[in-house]
Amino acid sequence: MWFFGYPTIPVFDFAHGGGMAVAITGQQIPIxxxxxxxxxxxxxxxxxxxxxxxxxxxxxxxxxxxxxxx
Numbered sequence: 745m746w747f748f749g750y751p752t753i754p755v756f757d758f759a760h761g762g763g764m765a766v767a768i769t770g771q772q773i774p775i776x777x778x779x780x781x782x783x784x785x786x787x788x789x790x791x792x793x794x795x796x797x798x799x800x801x802x803x804x805x806x807x808x809x810x811x812x813x814x
Contacts, residue, residue, distance in 0.1 A: 745765050745767060746775060746779070747779060747807060748771070748776070748807065748810065748811045749771040749772050749773065749775045749776030749779070749811060750767045750769075750770070750771055750772070750775075751767070751768045751769060751772060751775060752765040752766060752767050753765070753766050753768060754766075771811075771812075776811060779807065780804070780807070783800055783803060783804050783807075786800050787800045787801070
């Protein structure tokens with residue numbers, strides 16, 4: 745959920761064989777901006793690899809498409 749700007753804490757449930765993430769607060773725009781900055785930095789680092797840049801752009805488009813869906 746951090747990918748979409750929601751700070752979460754993992755909660756483990758060993759009785760049922762899994763777990764889940766509990767959101768602490770609502771969506772935090774600074775976290776979302778940090779994710780976008782990280783993707784921009786990866787885009788910069790991959791300047792010689794066109795296929796990596798295409799994947800990074802696809803990840804960014806996925807994020808911006810679904811980040812503000814309720």
